[in-house]
Amino acid sequence: MQLKFYRYTFIIYSAVLLLSLALFYLFPKTVLSEIELDSSGVEDQSDHDAPIDWEREQLGGAKLYHEWHFDYAGACLEVAPADSEEVRVHVKRTEAGTGRIVAEEYRRDSPLSGMMNSYEVDLTGNKLSVKGPQRCELNFKVFTPEFTVVQFREGEREHSQRLHRSFEFFQLFYLYVPGDVELDFEPDGNGHLIIMDEE
Amino acid sequence: MMSLAEISLGKAVKQQYGFKIRAYGNLFVSLMAVQLIALLFTAGGATGMSGMGWDNIYIEIRYYSGTMIFVFTALWIAVNSFMLTLPLFRNIDFSFVTNRISSNLANIGFMITAAVAGGGTAALGSILLRNILYYLTESGSLIGANFMVAPGELFIGVVVGMLYLLLFSAAGYFVGALLQLHRSLYVLVPALLLGVLLYDAAYESALMLRLIGFFSLELSPLLFVLKIAGAVLLLWTGAGLISNRAEIR
Numbered sequence: 001m002q003l004k005f006y007r008y009t010f011i012i013y014s015a016v017l018l019l020s021l022a023l024f025y026l027f028p029k030t031v032l033s034e035i036e037l038d039s040s041g042v043e044d045q046s047d048h049d050a051p052i053d054w055e056r057e058q059l060g061g062a063k064l065y066h067e068w069h070f071d072y073a074g075a076c077l078e079v080a081p082a083d084s085e086e087v088r089v090h091v092k093r094t095e096a097g098t099g100r101i102v103a104e105e106y107r108r109d110s111p112l113s114g115m116m117n118s119y120e121v122d123l124t125g126n127k128l129s130v131k132g133p134q135r136c137e138l139n140f141k142v143f144t145p146e147f148t149v150v151q152f153r154e155g156e157r158e159h160s161q162r163l164h165r166s167f168e169f170f171q172l173f174y175l176y177v178p179g180d181v182e183l184d185f186e187p188d189g190n191g192h193l194i195i196m197d198e199e
Numbered sequence: 200m201m202s203l204a205e206i207s208l209g210k211a212v213k214q215q216y217g218f219k220i221r222a223y224g225n226l227f228v229s230l231m232a233v234q235l236i237a238l239l240f241t242a243g244g245a246t247g248m249s250g251m252g253w254d255n256i257y258i259e260i261r262y263y264s265g266t267m268i269f270v271f272t273a274l275w276i277a278v279n280s281f282m283l284t285l286p287l288f289r290n291i292d293f294s295f296v297t298n299r300i301s302s303n304l305a306n307i308g309f310m311i312t313a314a315v316a317g318g319g320t321a322a323l324g325s326i327l328l329r330n331i332l333y334y335l336t337e338s339g340s341l342i343g344a345n346f347m348v349a350p351g352e353l354f355i356g357v358v359v360g361m362l363y364l365l366l367f368s369a370a371g372y373f374v375g376a377l378l379q380l381h382r383s384l385y386v387l388v389p390a391l392l393l394g395v396l397l398y399d400a401a402y403e404s405a406l407m408l409r410l411i412g413f414f415s416l417e418l419s420p421l422l423f424v425l426k427i428a429g430a431v432l433l434l435w436t437g438a439g440l441i442s443n444r445a446e447i448r
Contacts, residue, residue: 006224017323031343143345
């Protein structure tokens with residue numbers, strides 16, 4: 001009697017495992033397949049720290065994500081960070097007299113690009129308020145390969161490091177202001193105005 | 200009890216093996232229980248977690264793997280192989296016409312069966328884990344890399360798992376046979392193992408790591424099979440020789 005119980009229990013368990021196997025291979029799965037673990041497409045971390053041609057290094061891996069256009073006739077523009085989060089505004093001077101202020105948000109082309117919150121920009125009078133992206137928390141689940149499966153594969157042990165590198169992400173905010181508009185920036189301790197080379 | 204029946208070694212081994220498979224059926228149920236416990240822990244995200252943050256982003260990654268199911272299975276087979284050498288289990292063999300050789304061969308047959316069952320179910324358990332995570336949790340955050348396992352890879356996982364389990368079972372069987380030599384070895388062998396671990400830690404000699412690496416870092420399938428087969432044969436032979444020296448019942 002007990003022997004039958006053991007036998008049937010193990011048979012049921014085996015059947016569940018086989019059903020699960022069939023379920024796994026017969027039905028297509030929708031997963032975040034765009035997160036690439038191959039390091040070939042990922043910049044080396046040290047590149048981000050390189051002081052030479054910093055801007056190009058940064059924008060080299062970034063794409064324009066959002067753009068704001070404002071007509072501005074004033075002589076002075078006050079740039080004001082609008083929240084307690086740290087905001088870095090890279091300013092580029094454009095041709096004088098155009099009366100056009102352009103704000104651009106760049107993001108590194110990564111799987112996270114579409115999941116992040118955006119900057120918020122608003123021009124009221126002579127005050128351009130720039131609100132940094134809201135803090136975003138993302139949760140992912142990832143499988144590490146079973147060591148029995150990758151026994152004969154070389155280089156599998158760097159998996160975690162490669163995964164982290166594929167997540168590296170940055171957002172940059174650029175402001176294009178005509179050369180004849182005077183800039184007034186009053187940081188409240190969290191903002192930084194970085195003046196770039198004039199175009 | 201004496202027997203006058205003439206019986207070939209092959210027949211004796213076959214009889215004992217068949218008996219063990221039936222009599223130790225509960226061990227296969229315990230295999231299932233052990234794997235389900237591992238599955239429960241792993242599905243809860245016990246394998247690992249890491250977090251990283253930038254200016255306004257925080258990313259939390261939970262790691263999952265069927266490795267824990269395999270580790271639990273390895274423990275199961277090592278303990279059960281050890282138990283085969285205990286007097287309670289060993290003396291059951293004397294219900295049959297037997298000698299040490301047929302008893303050991305039947306035990307080896309049982310261990311091979313256990314390794315095949317353990318390796319197969321552990322690999323399939325990792326597929327069950329993937330299904331549980333996919334269908335029972337929020338699958339939108341599941342990263343595709345390593346989630347899908349090609350049938351060929353699964354097959355390699357099953358075979359490699361079986362070979363590792365065979366190694367663990369042979370090690371458990373050898374240690375069990377060794378401990379039967381003298382009661383004092385019940386203390387001395389664990390103390391020796393602990394001593395090696397402490398020595399490793401103190402002098403960074405990594406003896407154990409090198410021993411594990413001898414198998415786990417092998418990239419050639421042929422050499423891997425040869426290494427496992429060699430070690431297993433060595434351990435089984437050692438256990439056989441030791442059990443021959445044990446007192447006659």
